[in-house]
Amino acid sequence: MNELDQLYQQVILDHSRERHGEGLPADPAGLSHQVNPTCGDEVDLGLRVEDGRLVAVGWKGEGCSISQASISIMHDLIDGADLATVARLSRDFDELMHSRGRGVDGAVLDALEDAAALEGVSKYPNRVKCALLGWMALKDALAQAGIALPAVED
Template sequence: MNDLDQLYQQVILDHSRERHGAGALTDPHAQSHQVNPTCGDEVTLGIRIVDGRVEAVGWEGDGCSISQASISIMHDLVDGADLETVARLEREFNTLMHSRGRGVDEAILDDLEDAAAFEGTAKYPNRVKCALLGWMALKDALAQAGAALPEADGA
């Protein structure tokens, strides 16, 4: 394992142990419960949207280190962000997770910050759903709140 792979593995382990944003959100505008039936990972994510921004995200979950770390990192990326930024990050993470480990543009990795640690996870199709679980809950909660993510330009 090279140094970058070790660093990425440590980022995932750190986030799975110290889960940022973990805990039920008080008075969410919307909430989504998602389950990965393949492995049993689950999350209940609540969100508050104010003036086109994610005012708060809170979540409770159980599952593998990949799913729980991904939700923790997602929280850090989207908490306080405007919906256009959230949409861009969601598209970039989705691109990363469907790259099958072939790599993505460095600008995407830079933009995703700690979420770039999941680049190696993309090599394992059975783990991609684990990493995407929280993002699916986020998209669903946003849609329920009437704040569906804007589509990409030209999409």
């Protein structure tokens, strides 16, 4: 395993152990429960949006290290972000997860910060669902709150 692979592995392990954003926010405007039936990973994600910005996002879940790390990393990326940024990050992460290991543009990896550590997951279709679980919960919680993400402009 090369140094970059080791670093990425450590990022995933760190986030799966020390979960950022764990705990549901008080009085969420949107709340989603998502399950990955393939492996049993679960997440409850709640959020509040004010003036086009995610002002509170939190979650509780259980599952494999990939799903839990992905949700923790997602929290770091989106907490306090405006909805346009959330839409762009969601699109970028989806692109990364569907790259099937072919790689994505370096700017996408830079924007995704620690989520770039999950790039290797894209080679394994069954694991992609684990990594996308939190992002699916995010989109559903926004829909439950009656909020649509804006179209992404490049």
